Amino acid sequence: MAAILELAGVLKAFGAITVADDQSWSLGTGEALGVIGPNGAGKTTMFNLVTGTLPVDGGAIRLAGEDITDWPAARRCRAGLARSFQVPQPFGAMTIFENAFVAATQGAGLAPAEAEDLCLDVLDRTGLLRKANTMAGGLTLLERKRLELARAMCAKPRVLLLDEIAGGLTDHECKSLIETINGLRSTGISIVWIEHVVHALLAVVDRLIVIDFGRKIAEGEPRAIMDSREVRKIYLGIEADA
Amino acid sequence: MTNLTVSRSTPASTIAMVALGTAIIILFAAPWWAGRSELRLLGEIFLYMSLATLWNFLAGYAGLVSVGQQAYVGLGGYMFFAATIFWGLSPLVALPIAALIGAAISAPVAALIFRLRGAYFAIGTWVVAEVFRLTFAQISALGGGSGTSLPVSVAQSLADGRDAREALTYWLALGIAVVVIGAVFAFLRSRRGVALMAIRDNELAAKSLGIDIWWTKFTVYVVTAGLTTLVGGLIFLQKLRISPDAAFSVNDSTAFVIFIVVIGGIGTLEGPILGTLVYFALRETLADYGTIYLIALGVVAIAIMLFAPKGLWGLIRGHRGTELFPLSRRVRGLTEKGQ
Ligand SMILES: Nc1ncnc2c1ncn2[C@@H]1O[C@H](COP(=O)(O)OP(=O)(O)OP(=O)(O)O)[C@@H](O)[C@H]1O
Ligand SMILES: [Mg+2]
Numbered sequence: 001m002a003a004i005l006e007l008a009g010v011l012k013a014f015g016a017i018t019v020a021d022d023q024s025w026s027l028g029t030g031e032a033l034g035v036i037g038p039n040g041a042g043k044t045t046m047f048n049l050v051t052g053t054l055p056v057d058g059g060a061i062r063l064a065g066e067d068i069t070d071w072p073a074a075r076r077c078r079a080g081l082a083r084s085f086q087v088p089q090p091f092g093a094m095t096i097f098e099n100a101f102v103a104a105t106q107g108a109g110l111a112p113a114e115a116e117d118l119c120l121d122v123l124d125r126t127g128l129l130r131k132a133n134t135m136a137g138g139l140t141l142l143e144r145k146r147l148e149l150a151r152a153m154c155a156k157p158r159v160l161l162l163d164e165i166a167g168g169l170t171d172h173e174c175k176s177l178i179e180t181i182n183g184l185r186s187t188g189i190s191i192v193w194i195e196h197v198v199h200a201l202l203a204v205v206d207r208l209i210v211i212d213f214g215r216k217i218a219e220g221e222p223r224a225i226m227d228s229r230e231v232r233k234i235y236l237g238i239e240a241d242a
Numbered sequence: 243m244t245n246l247t248v249s250r251s252t253p254a255s256t257i258a259m260v261a262l263g264t265a266i267i268i269l270f271a272a273p274w275w276a277g278r279s280e281l282r283l284l285g286e287i288f289l290y291m292s293l294a295t296l297w298n299f300l301a302g303y304a305g306l307v308s309v310g311q312q313a314y315v316g317l318g319g320y321m322f323f324a325a326t327i328f329w330g331l332s333p334l335v336a337l338p339i340a341a342l343i344g345a346a347i348s349a350p351v352a353a354l355i356f357r358l359r360g361a362y363f364a365i366g367t368w369v370v371a372e373v374f375r376l377t378f379a380q381i382s383a384l385g386g387g388s389g390t391s392l393p394v395s396v397a398q399s400l401a402d403g404r405d406a407r408e409a410l411t412y413w414l415a416l417g418i419a420v421v422v423i424g425a426v427f428a429f430l431r432s433r434r435g436v437a438l439m440a441i442r443d444n445e446l447a448a449k450s451l452g453i454d455i456w457w458t459k460f461t462v463y464v465v466t467a468g469l470t471t472l473v474g475g476l477i478f479l480q481k482l483r484i485s486p487d488a489a490f491s492v493n494d495s496t497a498f499v500i501f502i503v504v505i506g507g508i509g510t511l512e513g514p515i516l517g518t519l520v521y522f523a524l525r526e527t528l529a530d531y532g533t534i535y536l537i538a539l540g541v542v543a544i545a546i547m548l549f550a551p552k553g554l555w556g557l558i559r560g561h562r563g564t565e566l567f568p569l570s571r572r573v574r575g576l577t578e579k580g581q
Contacts, residue, residue: 051450053446053449053450072449072454073449073450074449074450074451074452074453074454074455075452075454077449077450077451077452078452082450082451083450085446085447085450089444089446089447089450090443090444090447091439091440091443091444091447091448092443092444093439093442093443093509093563094439094440094443094570095563095570095571095572097248097571097572097573098436098439098570098571101436101571102436102437102439102440102448102451102453103451103452105433105436106433106436106437106440106448106451106452106453107451107452108452109452112433116248116571120246120248120573129573129576130576132573132576133572133573133576135561135563138561151447151451155451155452
């Protein structure tokens, strides 16, 4: 499995705190990788570094073998990286449909007619179609999170980065989210998913990595990782209050 | 899914576009039904509407809060004078030439001031306007610090007789308003316009979705500068006289314009148009009261900023996103889907 995304010795510090400490890992083409770790471990920061909204202090990031470390965020998206934001960032004065349309025309570079078809399809699959004409500024948090997923999908990424999209869902909603993501996987998209809702993660990912204090402290087969002593030690606390 | 379509117009926007077309025809005929002073007032309204639309394009959409747009108004005036006096161009050729020069000069200016952020950017734009003012005050061929008048021959070359001249400058003002609002509307409807509206709402999300923010803003800055220069040329064709202080007046070209956009509603096409109408309504009813008029303007501005931060159009627009200019994309046929 050729690596689609690779991090090699990535470093980032905010003043005295190190949030990415020599992080190295790779994502295979078509693979789904889960990321877990306690609050403040540096998971979202790692996405910021990968997508280019934050510059690295050192190390290299490669997409399909190409060094993208110095590329601006917009170029990385057009090259096939799209993310959902943990704290939703909707275009508030636009409708749900128009939010998706931005991603389809700018990120995926589609012509209007193709973009419209893609957006309608994605909104249908993410359960947002009914609200397509609702202004994004007036949505509930859960709807905003769903929009994050839909919008990232409309950018037609090769690598989809998901940041905590399963929190607060009912069992039924969670099941349909898992179905949606597994459906995406069948189209060949590679996925990195940061998630505290472990059972949802385990229903999708092939492999897990664990981050603590900006360091990758474990990596491997999901069940084995969850059962490992190190992970249970830092992770049980989170599962208890989630 | 198959019965879903995406439509850009709404009943409201279709009615509005028909009404706008009708209004333009009626206004085009104004030289036949309006008196000379009404014609002048209408001309002035069109020029302010253009300036407000342009400032809103820059600040409301691209987030480039400039307090130095008088740089391009003044540049337009001086370029128009230079083109007609020195190069002997006809006024109707000189206006578009001035616009092109304005756009060309704005490109390096943008490259320079785009390094500044927020308040520093605003101050930077004002400094640029001051540099322009001081520069033109040095050019003795254009009258230096005290300015110069448009030679009578140039004004006469426009049309025979005073009435014909007044009518022509009126039509130019109307034409420029149509061109400016039409150009901004066309930009916003294009693919770049989608990017620009995304930038207006959320820059972080915009760049993460593949939008090149610098280029988009640069394009907006240059287009705005070119069109502002065009408006400036016409303003001084009407005034027939130019001086550095009048040409680069922050009050006339920027302060009142910001007032108009703020009360009308920033970040929408309708806002500046509505704001211009409200501003002139206030001015025409209160101007006789001197300073009270200025105090009233201040009170209106503060009240709107406090109680309707999205301006009067923001109040009308509401959560449903009513619009007169068809920019949005609405999905039709959803109700038939049941759910
Ligand atoms: N722009 C920033 N400037 C300074 N500190 C930051 C910045 N962004 C994040 N941090 C800090 O970096 C650390 C890692 O934050 P990050 O958001 O990456 O954690 P996380 O693993 O995503 O946590 P959570 O599970 O709560 O989402 C935190 O201590 C946070 O306060
Ligand atoms: Mg996080």
